[in-house]
Amino acid sequence: MLTDSKMWREHESFCGGEHQSPINxxxxxxxxxxxxxxxxxNYDLVFPERLEKNGHTVELKIEEQGLHAELPFITGGGLTDRYNFVQxxxxxxxxxxxxxxxxxxKEYAGELHIVHYNTKYGNFIDAIPQEDGLAALGILIKLTDRDNLAFRHLEQFENIIDPSPVNSDVLHFSVPLVALLPHDTDSFYRYNGSLTSGDCNxxxxxxxxxxxxxISERQITRQVISSHGQPPRK
Structure with a gap:
């Protein structure tokens, strides 16, 4: 869903700060x-994963029960600390x-956000109030003629669109996070902003x-139907 920071300011008073995301x-x-x-x-490792619908979007999380390896995390790229993967x-x-x-x-077909927290604050909840608490990777998605193989394993969105007490679904085939990164991660834009939902911290x-x-048009149509209940209009 395309989120406009001006729209957030109109409907959510706590989203009216001076450093709101997203931006052009x-x-x-x-x-x-x-x-x-x-x-x-650890972006190349395979972990047990699940898809979960939170009311705004579909999240992919790593199941930590029985987890023996360290969670994925990022360093470098101008970040001064270690940031652990959250979702x-x-x-x-x-x-x-x-x-x-x-x-x-220029708008793109979709966008993927990979959210991390600063480990010096101990956990995600304690990191949220800190100005350097979170680091998010924004990955734009364009249309192509061929399927994205990684997204084939994520075509379970329809399994979690029906509201239920447990609104999630375990992935049959886990996707290493590296498969969702662009081939060039050296060139990027950096700015300090906010979450684009919730309290817009x-x-x-x-x-x-x-x-x-x-991603192919077939795949994005499938995701849109699962997320919104209807195919995109051409």
């Missing part, structure tokens, strides 16, 4: 900084454009990659 990124006004490369630790979620539009962020006013260090990942 004006590339002509962006400064150039040479950050160290991102390091995606990732998707934003689709009812039509074929549903990205939250735009670059030079202004504690997020945003990284929006300028290289999108691709």
């Amino acid at each position: 990124i004006d590339s002509s006004k962006a400064g150039v900084t040479n950050y160290p490369k991102f390091c995606f630790h 990732l979620h998707f934003h689709w539009g009812r039509q074929l454009f549903g990205s939250e962020h735009t670059i030079d006013r 202004e504690d997020v260090i945003w990284t929006v990659f300028d290289t999108p990942i691709a």
Whole structure:
């Protein structure tokens, strides 16, 4: 769902701060900084995962019960601390454009957010109030003719659209997080912003990659139907 920060300000008073997300990124006004490369630790590992609908979007979380390996985490890329993976979620539009962020006013088919918390605060809840508490990766999604193989394993959205006390579904085939990253993670836009739902806490260090990942129209139609209950209009 395309979220406009102005709309949030109209409907949610606590979302009226000065550093709200999402934004349009004006590339002509962006400064150039040479950050160290991102390091995606344990992003290549396979963990037990589940999809969960939270009322706003569909989240993918790692099942921590029986977890022997460290959770995925990121360092580098201009971040001064270690940030552990919390969840990732998707934003689709009812039509074929549903990205939250735009670059030079260009909308994309969708957007994937991978959320992490700063480990120096101990846990996700304690990190939320801190100005450097969260780090989110924004990955834009464009349309292509071919299916994205990673998204084939995520085509269980329809299993969790029916409201129920346990509104989640375990993935039959887990997806390593590296499979959802763009092929170029060296070029990105960085700004300090907020969560785009809930209390819109202004504690997020945003990284929006300028290289999108691709998904087929068949796949995005399936996700939109699962999320909104109807196919996108052309």
